[in-house]
Amino acid sequence: MDGQLVRQWYSWFPDDPDFGLQTPFLPHPNNVKDFYETGKTFTNSVALSGGNENTLFRLSYTNTDQSGTIPNSTLTRNNLGLNASTQLTEKLKASTSINYVQNKVGGIPGTGYGADAGNVVTSFNEWFQRQIDIDKLRNYETAEGRDRTWNIASPTDLDPLYWENPYYVLYNSPANSQRDRVFGNMSLSYDITSDLKVTGWARSDFYTDRRNDRIASGSIPQDMYEESIRQIKENNFELLLQYNKQINEDFSVGANLGANRRNNSYYRNTARTVGGLNVPNFFSTEASIDRPVVEDYYDEKRVNSVYGSANVGFKGTVYLEGTLRNDWSATLPSDNNSYLYPSITTSFVFSELFPNSNVLSFAKLRAGWAQVGNDTDPYRLATTYRSENNYGANPAFSVPNRLNNSELKPEITTSYEVGMDLRFFQGRLGLDVTYYDNQSTDQIIALDVSATSGFADAIVNAGLITNKGWEVMLTGTPIETASGFRWDVNVNWAKNENTVVELAEGLTNYLIGSYGLSVNARVGSPYGLMVSSGFATTEDGQRIISSNGLYLQQQDKEVGSVLPDWVGGVSNSFSFKGVNLSALIDFRKGGDVYSVTNRYGQYSGLLEETVGNNDKGNPMRDPVADGGGIKPIGVVNTGTAEAPIYTPNEQYIDAQKYFGQSSLREQFVYDGSYVKLRELRAGYTFPKSLYENIPVQSISLAFVGRNLAVFSKNLPHVDPESALGSGNIQGFENGQLPSVRSLGFDINIKL
Secondary structure, X not given: OOOOEEOOHHHHOOOOOOOOOOEEOOOOOOOOHHHOOOOEEEEEEEEEXXXXXXXXXXXXXXXEEEEOOOOOOEEEEEEEEEEEEEEOOOOEEEEEEEEEEEEEEEOOOOOOOOXXXXXXXXHHHHOOOOOOOHHHHHOOEOOXXXXXXXXXXXXXXXXXXOOOOHHHHHHHOOOEEEEEEEEEEEEEEEEOOOOEEEEEEEEEEEEEEEXXXXXXXXXXXXXXXXXEEEEEEEEXXXXXXXXXXXXXXXXXXXXXXXXXXXXXXXXXXXXXXXXXXXXXXXXXXXXXXXXXXXXXXXXXXXXXXXXXXXXXXXXXXXXXXXXXXXXXEOOOXXXXXXXXXXXXXXXXXXXXXXXXXXXEEEEEEEEEEEEEEEOOOOOOOOOOOEEEEEEOXXXXXXXXXXEOOOOOOOEEEEEEEEEEEEEEOOOOEEEEEEEEEEEEEEEEEEEEOOHHHOOOEEEEEEEEEEEEEEEEEEEXXXXXXXXXXXXXXXXEEEEEEEEEXXXXXXXXXXXXXXXXXXXXXXXXXXXXXXXXXXXXXXXXXXXXEOOOOOEOEEEEEEEEEOOEEEEEEEEEEEEEOOEEEEEEEEEEEEOEEEEHHHHHHHHOOOOHHHOOOOOOOOOOOOOOOOOOOEOOOOEEEOOOOOOOOEEEOOOOEOHHHHHOOOOOHHHHEEEOOEEEEEXXXXXXXXXXXXXXXXXXXXXXXXXXXXXXXXXXXXXXXXXXXXXXXXXXXXXXXXXXXXXXXXXXXXXXXXX
16 A cells, blocks of 8 residues: 555445546555544433422433444433422321433444444454545445445445445434333331331333334345334332331340232334335335234233341340241242242441450451242243244244243252451451352253254253352551541452352253354353364463464364453542542453454454564564465474374464464453453532522532543453343453443532
């Protein structure tokens, strides 16, 4: 790219000013960076509160208006809330809380790898070219609405070959959604005596979520329109009796007895065109060339519960509390739908034994044991048939691929925990340490079965998974002066050891998810074990290279785990005469990440590590070797398969051949450790003397920065946190959207 004149992609479009012309062939180093926009978020809130000796209320409104870093991506949120309480009589009190939230999201970017996913980021990360002028792409369509892309099939066929113009995708094929949510509660509380109170609640949370997705006519995927509506509702009705009494100077007691009914419902209706649109860019299911696919789904669930607790305290030193809860779930078999989960906890405040200590301010030892039950999703007990498109004029139903189970049992998690809370020097130094041991049994999972059974998987109770770990928090105030300067420090650290002890009978591995590389629950290993094609190695760990110069592969190799070794964070805050400064650094050690961005970026020669590898001076090469290429690091077998003799590799191979080993996925598994500056906040509260003559209580101004910097990481080109997937499938980075930093100001005025 030395400036020679060539006819570039845009010169083949008749409406371009450079049509038919040759222009300089030059790199555009910032063409990817310049695609992204500076996102802006404006949040404005106002709240009104008031009341008298009997009634209190607070009315608030918040508006958020956001434009994203991806072109044509927007979010608007409106939140209206009311909280109120009134003392109806001396003993009867009524309270309510009602919130309405509306979210409108426009231009939702696609995710996942591939042009069909609508994720324009993958074209930048894996297939873009340095000579492409991003400003030329901003003119993304012709007068006829045709996609003006750099990736044309040929000069005589200007249709997209594989990748579309990213602006064309974002402006002509946007996904949009709107969610309207209402949640809140009403309660009545009556003081039967000074020690006994009864309270009843009615709580509700429901929302309607409307979504639409489209693919414009002329795009690489077939033009399409899909619209869906989801309605989700949860209602809770609860009655609670509370008793608390200080019996004498030594003993205090408390007890609760309650009941709750929870009703959940979920409704989804989806309609999608089939065979394309009969009128180009007419986005309606009525424009479907073939009969559109319409899916209706509804489920409901009910859980009835009774629960109670009792606690006793002795001289503010020893406390003992027990709880017991019984749930009856409609999603479990009628003869096995009841499950208890008890708990017992105790604590000993032994600092009370040293009331005059100048060093030990507070010390508590605590221990607890608990069991927690869990049910499953609706309609997993019996076979239900799915409605399909008519066969001619006749209705059609299909047998599901999943075998349900009429003998399911609830999942049970048993937990043990011990801990200690210590504070010294009037609270200037604190240490909180916890050790826990959790065991989860009878987990309800979809287990793969032989296709000869007529099903793909079956719902079963299976498995024993253990989690053991430590949580440590250290707090301190190293400096506190009479002039008002204060420095506070908080350090937290946590380590969890997870083991899959057993699965179903005869099963040693359970597939959680896969994308070339799989994530598994394997007996004897941590949950989230990564398995893929990997490097074949000698007994001492050296990589073996075949006669063709490529690495030998070992299939089904354990190449990592998604779970980190430990995580933690450090926060510091400083305050002095209205000035506040705080910073939070957090970190993660371990937790492997499989990066598709790095896989395809190397395969396509786009990433910097693929540059210059045919130069003799490159550190990957032997400087005295003749010719170009790369010398893979490893050994070759100069003996036989039965009696191998391994010697250092001296063979060079072509760089394209070397980086073309994309099927060897272990080389794209990276350590997900990082150290980040998560948040920085600098604020100032103006002194009252500046505005004592106006009706203002306080004025404060703050600068807030979040996700500001990555001090250390081992995963190149990608944020390690981008691999935190939804659900249980973590450890995959699949062309994720880039993470962002935010810088902002917060102004708060209280009247």
